Amino acid sequence: xxxxxxxxxxxxxxxxxxxxxxxxxxxxxxxxxxxxxxxxxxxxxxxxxxxxxxxxxxxxxxxxxxxxxxxxxxxxxxxxxxxxxxxxxxxxxxxxxxxxxxxxxxxxxxxxxxxxxxxxxxxxxxxxxxxxxxxxxxxxxxxxxxxxxxxxxxxxxxxxxxxxxxxxxxxxxxxxxxxxxxxxxxxxxxxxxxxxxxxxxxxxxxxxxxxxxxxxxxxxxxxxxxxxxxxxxxxxxxxxxxxxxxxxxxxxxxxxxxxxxxxxxxxxxxxxxxx
Amino acid sequence: xxxxxxxxxxxxxxxxxxxxxxxxxxxxxxxxxxxxxxxxxxxxxxxxxxxxxxxxxxxxxxxxxxxxxxxxxxxxxxxxxxxxxxxxxxxxxxxxxxxxxxxxxxxxxxxxxxxxxxxxxxxxxxxxxxxxxxxxxxxxxxxxxxxxxxxxxxxxxxxxxxxxxxxxxxxxxxxxxxxxxxxxxxxxxxxxxxxxxxxxxxxxxxxxxxxxxxxxxxxxxxxxxxxxxxxxxxxxxxxxxxxxxxxxxxxxxxxxxxxxxxxxxxxxxxxxxxxxxxxxxxxxxxxxxxxxxxxxxxxx
Numbered sequence: 019x020x021x022x023x024x025x026x027x028x029x030x031x032x033x034x035x036x037x038x039x040x041x042x043x044x045x046x047x048x049x050x051x052x053x054x055x056x057x058x059x060x061x062x063x064x065x066x067x068x069x070x071x072x073x074x075x076x077x078x079x080x081x082x083x084x085x086x087x088x089x090x091x092x093x094x095x096x097x098x099x100x101x102x103x104x105x106x107x108x109x110x111x112x113x114x115x116x117x118x119x120x121x122x123x124x125x126x127x128x129x130x131x132x133x134x135x136x137x138x139x140x141x142x143x144x145x146x147x148x149x150x151x152x153x154x155x156x157x158x159x160x161x162x163x164x165x166x167x168x169x170x171x172x173x174x175x176x177x178x179x180x181x182x183x184x185x186x187x188x189x190x191x192x193x194x195x196x197x198x199x200x201x202x203x204x205x206x207x208x209x210x211x212x213x214x215x216x217x218x219x220x221x222x223x224x225x226x227x228x229x230x231x232x233x234x235x236x237x238x239x240x241x242x243x244x245x246x247x248x249x250x251x252x253x254x255x256x257x258x259x260x261x262x263x264x265x266x267x268x269x270x271x272x273x274x275x276x277x278x279x280x281x282x283x284x285x286x287x288x289x290x291x292x293x
Numbered sequence: 294x295x296x297x298x299x300x301x302x303x304x305x306x307x308x309x310x311x312x313x314x315x316x317x318x319x320x321x322x323x324x325x326x327x328x329x330x331x332x333x334x335x336x337x338x339x340x341x342x343x344x345x346x347x348x349x350x351x352x353x354x355x356x357x358x359x360x361x362x363x364x365x366x367x368x369x370x371x372x373x374x375x376x377x378x379x380x381x382x383x384x385x386x387x388x389x390x391x392x393x394x395x396x397x398x399x400x401x402x403x404x405x406x407x408x409x410x411x412x413x414x415x416x417x418x419x420x421x422x423x424x425x426x427x428x429x430x431x432x433x434x435x436x437x438x439x440x441x442x443x444x445x446x447x448x449x450x451x452x453x454x455x456x457x458x459x460x461x462x463x464x465x466x467x468x469x470x471x472x473x474x475x476x477x478x479x480x481x482x483x484x485x486x487x488x489x490x491x492x493x494x495x496x497x498x499x500x501x502x503x504x505x506x507x508x509x510x511x512x513x514x515x516x517x518x519x520x521x522x523x524x525x526x527x528x529x530x531x532x533x534x535x536x537x538x539x540x541x542x543x544x545x546x547x548x549x550x551x552x553x554x555x556x557x558x559x560x561x562x563x564x565x566x567x568x569x570x571x572x573x574x575x576x577x578x579x580x581x582x583x584x585x586x587x588x589x590x591x592x593x
Contacts, residue, residue: 063431115323116321117510154335241553250424253426
């Protein structure tokens with residue numbers, strides 16, 4: 019055996035090796051910092067003792083969190099957004115799931131046209147969706163308001179529900195349903211006790227997606243809302259004067275609620291896989 | 294055998310070979326498709342019809358009659374050429390930047406993250422749980438004249454005091470890049486994650502260098518993700534007007550801003566409709582060409 023001492027690589031050499039080996043991780047860390055800068059800013063300024071303008075840091079306070087409805091119109095717009103979100107989600111999820119089952123489980127005439135009709139709303143810019151719907155409402159002399167927003171949201175959510183649920187149905191093992199039929203379950207029971215529970219996570223995911231799309235939509239809403247306010251519209255309108263700190267409270271709270279829902283969902287699905 | 298049961302019991306059986314024509318699919322499709330036809334297809338026709346209308350002489354603001362004046366398109370385009378070109382330029386730059394930022398990120402999550410993969414994926418989407426508008430407003434304040442970035446830059450010797458970041462094309466393009474980033478990262482991740490690591494090992498076994506493997510194996514296999522990601526970023530970016538309104542100035546206006554102000558501030562519905570229609574047609578043509586060229590038809 020050779021006893022020759024291998025010279026230790028110099029510090030700068032080692033550190034540059036470490037750097038090149040971890041380059042992509044460093045890069046990813048920077049990308050994540052970039053992604054979270056505005057979220058951190060929004061969260062920090064939700065504690066700003068801002069008075070009327072929330073542009074400059076004035077001091078720490080918990081008042082905004084204790085009284086999120088303190089600024090005029092904030093809670094009214096959030097309540098509107100929640101109502102619109104829930105109604106649109108329920109309708110879009112039902113309609114979209116039905117289409118997804120028809121597409122993946124049945125043969126019918128006009129499949130290509132149907133797929134195109136599902137794809138087009140997703141490939142159309144929001145300004146065009148919003149402007150065209152408003153053009154129709156104006157031509158029909160319908161005044162835009164709460165229900166025209168719901169109609170618009172259902173319209174653009176359906177496609178996303180179809181795509182999400184369809185992916186889940188496609189990933190099902192057909193043998194599970196065949197097994198149910200082998201055990202003399204009729205079609206309805208197979209659907210109810212086997213297919214539906216298996217597709218449920220996909221439907222739940224689609225509903226969450228639809229809700230977040232609806233809750234966050236601004237452009238289409240702005241065209242079809244008339245004088246009705248939603249949370250994004252409230253932020254846009256008050257952006258010129260500086261948005262109140264209470265809006266930051268709502269935004270931060272939404273962030274944490276959504277994060278908790280996603281984490282709980284992940285934990286539950288992991289435990290199911292284990293058992 | 295399941296096969297026999299399926300054959301006698303028809304439709305909801307698992308195998309596509311057993312699909313049978315009946316009324317059920319039409320009943321399932323009808324409500325959703327009627328909704329899409331009523332509130333998507335018909336409005337597009339309504340938009341087309343509005344785009345050739347003319348305001349009669351002396352009529353009230355907002356009153357228009359159909360005169361099939363196709364010159365509206367020419368007028369609308371000529372008056373807004375600049376904003377039109379700018380929209381596609383900004384959206385194109387933002388898409389390329391988003392691809393440059395997202396590709397390494399998606400690559401790292403797919404191949405280097407190990408057990409942290411799911412957590413990192415949640416972190417990619419998490420910023421989008423706060424409202425899109427709030428994040429854009431946050432950027433406008435971070436980059437604003439009294440914000441931390443400009444204040445710091447002013448302290449440095451090589452910037453003079455007139456430096457501004459908001460109200461510049463730079464701010465609008467960064468806003469667009471930021472806002473559509475997960476639409477790029479998620480499809481990229483999905484296609485990278487599907488690559489069998491053995492194909493990469495095989496390439497190494499055949500004496501390809503790391504870079505050659507990346508260029509000849511990884512990139513081609515991730516093309517469906519690149520196509521999906523660029524489309525999902527480019528389409529909304531080209532029609533966006535929020536970033537230009539909150540982060541830009543009058544000389545960074547995009548076509549979305551023009552459509553919005555034609556509708557609401559000017560109440561000139563025909564011009565707004567003609568511009569919307571042109572925007573949609575251009576995007577659809579570009580998308581079709583792009584999908585053809587890249588040879589992925591999976592999307593439609």
